[in-house]
Amino acid sequence: MDYYAGIDVSLECSSVCVVDGQGKIEREAKVASEPDALIAWFAALEVPLARIGLEAGPLSQWLFAALQACGLAVELLETRHVRDAFKAMPVKTDRKDAPGIAQLMRLGWFRPVHCKSLPAQEVRALLTTRKLLQSKRHDVEMSIRGVLRGFGLKVGPTTPKTFEQRVRELVAHHDTLEQISEALLKARAVLLGEFKTIERRLVGLARRDAQVRNLTSVPGVGALVALTFSSAIDDPARFRSSRMVGAHFGLTPKKYQSGETDVTGRISKIGDHGVRGALYEAANVMLTRPVKSSALKSWALAVAKRAGMRKAKVALARKLAVVLHRMMRSGEQFLRAGRAATVAC
Secondary structure, eight states: OOEEEEEEOOSSEEEEEEEETTSOEEEEEEEESSHHHHHHHHHHHOSOEEEEEEEOSTTHHHHHHHHHHTTOOEEEEOHHHHHHHGGGOSSOOHHHHHHHHHHHHHHTOOOBOOOOOHHHHHHHHHHHHHHHHHHHHHHHHHHHHHHHHTTTOOOOSOOTTTHHHHHHHHHTTOHHHHHHHHHHHHHHHHHHHHHHHHHHHHHHHHHHOHHHHHHTTSTTOOHHHHHHHHHHHSOGGGSSSTHHHHHHTTOSEEEEEETTEEEEEEEOOOSOHHHHHHHHHHHHHHHHSOOOOOHHHHHHHHHHHHHOHHHHHHHHHHHHHHHHHHHHHHOOOOOSSSGGGTTTO
């Protein structure tokens, strides 16, 4: 008889449950959330494990890679799918989640998630750090403006280069405000310096990656957008069709149909928010900046005439996802006019 296991991962200890082919619980335990501890626990069972499931999360990719490397049949489960399956449970606890995951593995009612490679995880960590530093620098600048506004001092329009000088001019001869501004400006300078360091590293990675360089040949797609998309896709072969990529990143409309009801809503916005935002920014640049004309841009402008610029940008973002994936999968270069610009869209 085959056996199935479910792991509910927590920071220190994970709940593990093993069920048989009939759904009967064979073993339950709390195991340290470490690969070696989990591997040793499964080895001590001495029963054939057909599948082991764990929900995607902060520690899950690390544990998944280690369990898979030692030959265990492990699956990484989509969080939204698991959450919806557990909504029928009257009580939700970690101990009950592990048997629930095990039952999902037994029934086969689960959707596996791609575990990204280590290089892709490193690029995504760099992109997340860059975004965090950018956000905190902006928060510091807005805090300075807010503090000075309370004393009737208006910073007004500035550029990143003139902001510091403008603040110093305003707080001159105000001892308390000078001390506050100096502390915040120093924090801003440190954040800006680290932000530029991370950005330089990302640009260097983009220049050394032939696949990313190829993606930047698409109008509006810069090094950061190409890196964001490439690291999120990781393995282009995991999508059967390029058409699936737009839906994967939440750029296709929601659909609800039941009986006489048939509703088509706005885009689903599921999946990676960072990738979706990067694709939308690239679409915005293509449609609003003086970039070279292409079949892709002409198509989007035609959509804008029919449905408006906002919908055209979303539609172009979806099509960019399809085109970029096709370029990653086939190695084709982007052609500004003709078939390759709209292939598989």
